[in-house]
Amino acid sequence: MFNHQCPKCGRTFTTQAPVQSVQCPYCQNVFQPMNQQQQAYGPQQAYGPAQPGIFDEGPSGKSRGVAALLAFFLGGFGAHYFYVNKVPAGIICLILTIITCGLWSIILLIQTFLFFTMSQEDFERKYVYSQSTFPIF
Ligand SMILES: [Zn+2]
Numbered sequence: 197m198f199n200h201q202c203p204k205c206g207r208t209f210t211t212q213a214p215v216q217s218v219q220c221p222y223c224q225n226v227f228q229p230m231n232q233q234q235q236a237y238g239p240q241q242a243y244g245p246a247q248p249g250i251f252d253e254g255p256s257g258k259s260r261g262v263a264a265l266l267a268f269f270l271g272g273f274g275a276h277y278f279y280v281n282k283v284p285a286g287i288i289c290l291i292l293t294i295i296t297c298g299l300w301s302i303i304l305l306i307q308t309f310l311f312f313t314m315s316q317e318d319f320e321r322k323y324v325y326s327q328s329t330f331p332i333f
Pocket residue numbers: 202203204205206207220221222223224225
C-alpha cells in the first residue's frame with residue numbers, strides 16, 4: 197500500500213502500487229506522488245519540534261552543556277553557578293567544597309549528569325530563572 201496526500205485538497209488515500217502520477221479520488225487533482233520509496237518501508241518518522249542541542253543557548257543565553265562541563269571540571273569552585281549568574285550559590289558551593297573536603301563533589305557529579313540529561317527548558321527553570329539562592333537539584 198502506498199499512501200498519498202493530495203496537495204490540493206489535503207486528503208489522503210492509498211494506491212496498491214507505486215505510480216508516476218496519481219489522481220485524487222476526492223477532487224480529481226492529478227499530481228506526482230512524493231516519497232513513495234520511504235512509504236513502501238513504513239510511515240516516515242514523525243519529528244517533533246527540533247530540540248535545541250545540548251550546547252545551544254536557550255532563551256536565557258545559557259547552555260546546559262557549558263554548565264555541565266563547568267560543574268564537572270570546575271564545580272568545586274562553583275563555576276557553573278557563577279555561569280548562570282547565581283553568585284551567592286557559587287560562593288556557597290566553594291565553601292561547601294572546602295568544609296566537606298571535596299565530598300560535596302559527589303553532588304556536583306550528579307548535577308553534571310542532570311545537566312546533560314534534562315531538557316534546556318528544565319535547566320533554565322531550575323537553575324537560571326529559579327528564585328532559589330542555591331538551587332541544587
Ligand atoms: Zn484532492
